[in-house]
Amino acid sequence: MRYSTGTAIAAFALAAAFPAAASAEWTKTWVIEWNEPAMYYGAKSGVIDPGTDCPKGTNPDIDWVQVMVNAGYTREEAAWLRNPANPTRSPVHGQNQMAFRGKDRANVYINPTSTPDPGLTPVSGTIGEGIDLDGNTKNGFTGLNGEKGIDNSFYRTLGCWKTYRGPQRLSSGALQFNDAMRNGSWTTVIVATGKGADPMNDKDVKVGFYMSADKIVKDGNGGVALDYTFRIKPDAKYEALYSARTQNGVIASTAPADVMLRDPSYSQDLDLLRSRISLKMKPDGSLQGYVGGYRAWAPVYKGWVDARGPVIEALTWVQLPGVYYALQRNADFSPTGTAGEKTHISYAMRVDALPAFVMTPDGGKQVTEITSYKASAPPPSKPSATTFSVIDGLVPDRNAKVQAGPTAVILPPTTAPTSAGQ
């Protein structure tokens, strides 16, 4: 099992990097109130308008009838598959037959290379958000403050996709998952400790991201309330520990770390290699910045497939095989070395956190040191994002006489008005 091995190795490494620390001189604690992929929006207004990032605006909706025709269906069959009146098209789970448009009508969600790359227009702008992960200022984007070498190939790949594109806090994906977090689906807290006298400028800082079982509380304006207390919940998967320093209130990594965070996405796992942080402690006590690193791109794709391919494609204006090809094409990191397969892609998550009290797991005292709690965590549980059973990107209709598939016969009403089935 990749996770258990990785976890064990990580735990060993953490034990070395974060031994039972002596009490810090200062401790600051926050709860994440918003987190989203760092996707710079280059338009001046709107949420899908053309901008410097995507000159043609957000990638438009797709002519799905034509897609199916290109896949070998007759135009009548394709139109009937897309017709809401078609009893095989679920108003909740979509049209399952959409999956079978690969070679020999293979399921393109689980076998995306069975169809030619349909393309996905990438970001063409030069401005991007995130962190310089590789120390090379000659590649990547230019940051909002002119810094060079921002590594965020994930943004370049998906930044024009409707799910991700939009001003801060307004892309549909960010809204969807942060609403879930704020409504209690999960809570992530951040703890920073330092040994220096000045928290704003300290050479020896440790930072920990931990899960909490205590739910976020909303204030009277619908925002996240300040100063609530959260107990750390030891988690075998989600934990991130960093060595850092502060300079003028900015917490920046001093060494890369391999970490796993709770991702605001369907995949839920944000597995970051060579991760770094850049977080600013603001005068109002809040924390704002980025967590960056190289994330495995295949789980990202699988997350969208498992969220029901037909639904995601229809709602977010994208062909999932195009996402697969694009991620593969733009991947820029191999854990095995520069010659290895590029299984990871540079990524940055925008983080906003508010002052909060963070307690030890038993709730008895405030956390004053950064340490790993993984050893005391129960085994990780399987994600339970959906209440329905998704198989190969589809939710089969158990009551259907004929299931969607490579051999399903499509019978438009003109040929069989009353018994159309798949």
Next chain:
Amino acid sequence: MATKAGLVWAALAVAGLFGAATFTTATPLPVWAQAAGPVTPVKVGVRRITETQYRHTIADVFGPDIKISARFEPEKREEGLLAVGSSQLSLTASGFEQYFALASSISEQALGEARRAETVGCTPKDTRKMDEACARQFVGSYGQQLFRRPLTEAETTARLKPASVGTQQSGDFYTGLQLALTSLLMDPDFIFRMETAEADPANPRTYRLDGYSKASRISYLLWDTTPDAELRAAASSGDIHTSAGLRKQLDRLVASPRFEDGARAFFTDMLQLDGFDNLIKDPATYPKFNQAVADSAKEQTLKTTIDLLVAKKRDYRDLFSSNETFINRYLASVYKVPYSSSNAWAPYTFPESSERAGILTQVSFLSLFAHPAGSSPTRRGVKVHEIFMCEPTPEPPADVDFSKVQDSAKGTVRGRLLDHMENTGCTACHRRSDPPGLALEHFDGLGQLRTMENGSRIDVSADLDGKKFEGAQGLAKYLRDDPKIPACLVRNVYAYGVGRPTDERDEDYIADQTAAFASSGYVLPSLMAQIASSPEFLKPVIPRLASPSAAKPL
């Protein structure tokens, strides 16, 4: 339909009650000194039961799992207490509908298949037919618990009839019983606490509260619910009229854990915590305020009060100075402290640096008596005088210009109030009302600690009756040492129990009780038992128009 018939019948009964209620708050008349002949029983008090009394009663009679989902009729605060206002309440048409819906719901739950055997207590010979003996037993048992006295034969018969008709029409005995129970739950004798005076056997020309009325008065004071079987037995046997019998019951009630319910109900009323039902805060100014904070604030004050005064039997005056309290996760956010517990509530001691001392520095008092978007030294001061010192403040003159006070963007509230007091019509009251509130100005309209307002340092010095004090802790010490504080509690307990305000004729009594309260070490349970055992507490106030000869026989 039977239910419609019941509705009409009950409506008529309530209409009749209102006529009776008009004389119940008349000025007390010592008729025992005037009575020329033997006295006949007369109704001397009618009080609508409060929401908590209703809930406690239903839970006691039918079980705590009976669901009561309703919006109760608004209550009315008179002379600082809802309990006093309850003597003046009637029922609106919509309120009547609510009680009727509640009665139907409770009857359905109590006599549903799952629990009817337990509820009824007897088994009908044939569930498809009327069993009068079983129905009579049922009506008699629940009637006396709900009416707080045994039913008369006429009252019993009035319930047996719908039970019989309902059984006949539905072919189900329990459906018939549901109608009978609904009728009991809709009766004014349940929704209102009726107090009856009867001839005192020791002096037939004088009145005394009858045993059941005494039992009710005591039970609702100490437990906030209907008298239990033992108390009803003491009323039935007449033991409650004897000093020893009364003392035995009072000792039992005060020693019971149920006494907490009574004390909670009393302090909810006295501290005006019902205000949380309608409290609004401007979310732009106080984003931390939400319903959970409101509910928690109310509960914090009650928990603190009950723990201090009932569980620990501490000096009542400690309520104003003790730093011991309880918090939960929501309140910890407002107080800006970590919540160090995995339980819903945890004991907490405010540190000296918090400037907090006693219940006046808790979120409940500070947020209840403030503006939606700001603090209010005047409101807080007025309420300190009214609630804890029994010194009401007159309403402001109609022509006052509040504009200077309301401009909250400039300076401190103290400064704005000083400007406002240039109006000579305002000075006299504000000089008296504001000082306690000014001492609390380090707490904003939600109760959060602050030292600055609009860039200016907040001055929390105050001067009341020539005594100077500083800040909330100074106010706490001032109040703790003020003899008006315990005297006001005595006055409130008495008025709460008898359902009428005190007046000049009660002054000696209040003074005696206050002295006894002091002798007990200002211990609340002792005070409540002491007042409940006093002859004045159980003395009926005879309606002005009633006289032994004119009183309508019951």
